[in-house]
Amino acid sequence: MSGMGSELIGNLVMTFFVSMLPVVELRGAIPMGVASGLGFWESFAAAVAGNLVPIPFIIIFIRTIFEWLRDKNQKFDRLINKFENKAAEKKELIDKYEWFGLVLLVAIPLPGTGAWTGALVAAMMDMRLKRAFPAIALGVCIAGFVVAYATFGAKFLIFG
Numbered sequence: 001m002s003g004m005g006s007e008l009i010g011n012l013v014m015t016f017f018v019s020m021l022p023v024v025e026l027r028g029a030i031p032m033g034v035a036s037g038l039g040f041w042e043s044f045a046a047a048v049a050g051n052l053v054p055i056p057f058i059i060i061f062i063r064t065i066f067e068w069l070r071d072k073n074q075k076f077d078r079l080i081n082k083f084e085n086k087a088a089e090k091k092e093l094i095d096k097y098e099w100f101g102l103v104l105l106v107a108i109p110l111p112g113t114g115a116w117t118g119a120l121v122a123a124m125m126d127m128r129l130k131r132a133f134p135a136i137a138l139g140v141c142i143a144g145f146v147v148a149y150a151t152f153g154a155k156f157l158i159f160g
Contacts, residue, residue, distance in 0.1 A: 011036040012046045019050035022116045026051045026140065027109050030147045040148055048144045051115050055136050058119035059129050086112065087124040094121055099135050102127075106139025109147050115140050 011033060019029035026047035033043030066084075069076040090112075094101040106118040115136055122132035 007037075008042075011038050012042060015043055015046040016050035019047040020053055023114075025114045025116065026144050027114065027147050030144065031151045034148075034151050040152055043151075044144050044148045047147075048140055051140050051144075052137055055115055055119045055133060056129055058116065059123050059127070059132055062120060062123045083120060084124060086117065087121045090117060090121045091125060094125060099131065102132060102135040103139045103142070106136050107142035107146070109143045114143070 014036065015029045015033035015038060018024055018032055019026045021028075029047040029050065030043045033046060034040075038046070066080045070080060090105055093105055097104065102118055102122060105113055105121065106115055107113075118136045118139060119132070122136070
Protein backbone atom coordinates (compact mmCIF):
# COMPACT_ATOMS: atom_id res chain seq x y z
CA MET A 1 0.00 0.00 0.00
CA SER A 2 1.29 3.43 -0.85
CA GLY A 3 2.24 5.92 1.83
CA MET A 4 -0.72 8.15 0.99
CA GLY A 5 -3.20 5.23 1.25
CA SER A 6 -1.82 4.03 4.57
CA GLU A 7 -1.92 7.59 5.91
CA LEU A 8 -5.59 7.84 4.94
CA ILE A 9 -6.34 4.51 6.63
CA GLY A 10 -4.42 5.61 9.73
CA ASN A 11 -6.35 8.89 9.93
CA LEU A 12 -9.67 7.07 9.50
CA VAL A 13 -8.78 4.55 12.22
CA MET A 14 -7.59 7.31 14.56
CA THR A 15 -10.83 9.27 14.02
CA PHE A 16 -12.87 6.10 14.54
CA PHE A 17 -11.18 5.26 17.86
CA VAL A 18 -11.15 8.83 19.22
CA SER A 19 -14.89 9.06 18.64
CA MET A 20 -15.36 6.01 20.88
CA LEU A 21 -14.00 7.89 23.88
CA PRO A 22 -16.43 9.29 26.45
CA VAL A 23 -16.58 13.08 26.62
CA VAL A 24 -14.58 13.50 23.39
CA GLU A 25 -16.87 11.43 21.16
CA LEU A 26 -17.41 12.71 17.63
CA ARG A 27 -17.37 16.32 18.81
CA GLY A 28 -13.61 16.02 19.13
CA ALA A 29 -13.01 13.29 16.56
CA ILE A 30 -14.40 15.13 13.54
CA PRO A 31 -12.25 18.27 13.98
CA MET A 32 -9.27 16.01 14.65
CA GLY A 33 -9.99 13.99 11.51
CA VAL A 34 -10.32 17.16 9.43
CA ALA A 35 -7.08 18.52 10.92
CA SER A 36 -5.36 15.28 9.92
CA GLY A 37 -6.47 15.77 6.30
CA LEU A 38 -9.72 13.81 6.06
CA GLY A 39 -12.56 15.21 4.01
CA PHE A 40 -16.09 15.91 5.19
CA TRP A 41 -17.55 12.46 4.47
CA GLU A 42 -14.50 10.50 5.62
CA SER A 43 -14.31 12.27 8.98
CA PHE A 44 -18.10 12.14 9.40
CA ALA A 45 -18.40 8.41 8.59
CA ALA A 46 -15.43 7.32 10.72
CA ALA A 47 -16.57 9.39 13.70
CA VAL A 48 -20.23 8.32 13.54
CA ALA A 49 -19.28 4.65 13.20
CA GLY A 50 -16.82 4.83 16.09
CA ASN A 51 -19.22 6.79 18.29
CA LEU A 52 -21.90 4.10 17.88
CA VAL A 53 -19.71 1.08 18.70
CA PRO A 54 -19.84 1.35 22.52
CA ILE A 55 -23.56 2.19 22.71
CA PRO A 56 -25.07 -1.32 22.77
CA PHE A 57 -22.53 -2.40 25.39
CA ILE A 58 -23.35 0.60 27.59
CA ILE A 59 -27.11 0.05 27.34
CA ILE A 60 -26.89 -3.68 28.01
CA PHE A 61 -24.08 -3.90 30.58
CA ILE A 62 -23.64 -0.58 32.42
CA ARG A 63 -25.88 -1.43 35.38
CA THR A 64 -24.10 -4.75 35.89
CA ILE A 65 -20.72 -3.04 35.60
CA PHE A 66 -21.75 -0.37 38.12
CA GLU A 67 -22.89 -3.05 40.59
CA TRP A 68 -19.68 -5.02 40.12
CA LEU A 69 -17.53 -1.91 40.65
CA ARG A 70 -19.45 -1.00 43.81
CA ASP A 71 -18.95 -4.53 45.14
CA LYS A 72 -15.22 -4.45 44.40
CA ASN A 73 -14.42 -1.04 45.83
CA GLN A 74 -16.60 1.48 47.66
CA LYS A 75 -14.46 4.33 46.30
CA PHE A 76 -16.16 3.81 42.95
CA ASP A 77 -19.52 4.53 44.58
CA ARG A 78 -19.01 8.31 44.45
CA LEU A 79 -17.99 8.23 40.78
CA ILE A 80 -20.89 5.94 39.86
CA ASN A 81 -23.31 8.16 41.79
CA LYS A 82 -22.02 11.11 39.74
CA PHE A 83 -22.78 9.24 36.50
CA GLU A 84 -26.20 8.18 37.74
CA ASN A 85 -27.04 11.71 38.87
CA LYS A 86 -25.98 13.07 35.49
CA ALA A 87 -28.30 10.57 33.82
CA ALA A 88 -31.13 11.46 36.22
CA GLU A 89 -30.78 15.16 35.33
CA LYS A 90 -31.30 14.32 31.65
CA LYS A 91 -34.19 11.93 32.38
CA GLU A 92 -36.72 14.79 32.45
CA LEU A 93 -36.04 15.57 28.77
CA ILE A 94 -36.60 11.92 27.88
CA ASP A 95 -39.75 11.70 30.01
CA LYS A 96 -41.18 14.82 28.39
CA TYR A 97 -40.39 14.08 24.74
CA GLU A 98 -39.91 10.29 24.92
CA TRP A 99 -38.02 8.78 21.97
CA PHE A 100 -37.47 12.19 20.36
CA GLY A 101 -36.10 13.48 23.67
CA LEU A 102 -33.34 10.88 23.50
CA VAL A 103 -32.58 11.98 19.91
CA LEU A 104 -32.35 15.60 21.10
CA LEU A 105 -30.15 14.74 24.08
CA VAL A 106 -27.64 13.04 21.82
CA ALA A 107 -27.92 15.47 18.89
CA ILE A 108 -27.17 18.68 20.76
CA PRO A 109 -23.37 19.05 20.54
CA LEU A 110 -22.83 20.54 24.00
CA PRO A 111 -20.93 19.31 27.05
CA GLY A 112 -22.90 16.71 28.98
CA THR A 113 -24.74 15.44 25.92
CA GLY A 114 -23.83 12.81 23.36
CA ALA A 115 -24.07 9.10 22.69
CA TRP A 116 -22.48 7.99 25.97
CA THR A 117 -24.84 10.17 28.01
CA GLY A 118 -27.81 9.06 25.91
CA ALA A 119 -26.90 5.40 26.38
CA LEU A 120 -26.45 5.90 30.12
CA VAL A 121 -29.83 7.62 30.40
CA ALA A 122 -31.46 4.89 28.31
CA ALA A 123 -29.94 2.21 30.54
CA MET A 124 -31.02 3.98 33.75
CA MET A 125 -34.55 4.25 32.33
CA ASP A 126 -34.56 0.56 31.38
CA MET A 127 -35.08 1.36 27.69
CA ARG A 128 -34.63 -1.65 25.48
CA LEU A 129 -31.72 -1.60 23.04
CA LYS A 130 -33.99 -1.94 20.00
CA ARG A 131 -35.82 1.26 21.01
CA ALA A 132 -32.87 3.28 22.33
CA PHE A 133 -30.23 2.51 19.69
CA PRO A 134 -32.10 4.02 16.69
CA ALA A 135 -32.75 7.23 18.67
CA ILE A 136 -29.11 7.45 19.71
CA ALA A 137 -27.92 6.67 16.17
CA LEU A 138 -30.12 9.40 14.70
CA GLY A 139 -28.87 11.85 17.36
CA VAL A 140 -25.25 10.91 16.59
CA CYS A 141 -25.82 11.52 12.86
CA ILE A 142 -27.40 14.92 13.54
CA ALA A 143 -24.58 15.89 15.90
CA GLY A 144 -22.07 14.64 13.33
CA PHE A 145 -23.50 16.89 10.63
CA VAL A 146 -23.58 19.89 12.98
CA VAL A 147 -19.98 19.35 14.06
CA ALA A 148 -18.74 18.57 10.54
CA TYR A 149 -20.41 21.64 9.05
CA ALA A 150 -19.10 23.82 11.87
CA THR A 151 -15.62 22.33 11.46
CA PHE A 152 -15.55 22.78 7.69
CA GLY A 153 -17.01 26.28 8.00
CA ALA A 154 -14.30 27.21 10.49
CA LYS A 155 -11.66 25.58 8.29
CA PHE A 156 -12.72 27.65 5.27
CA LEU A 157 -12.96 30.86 7.31
CA ILE A 158 -9.48 30.36 8.74
CA PHE A 159 -7.66 28.84 5.77
CA GLY A 160 -9.70 30.19 2.86
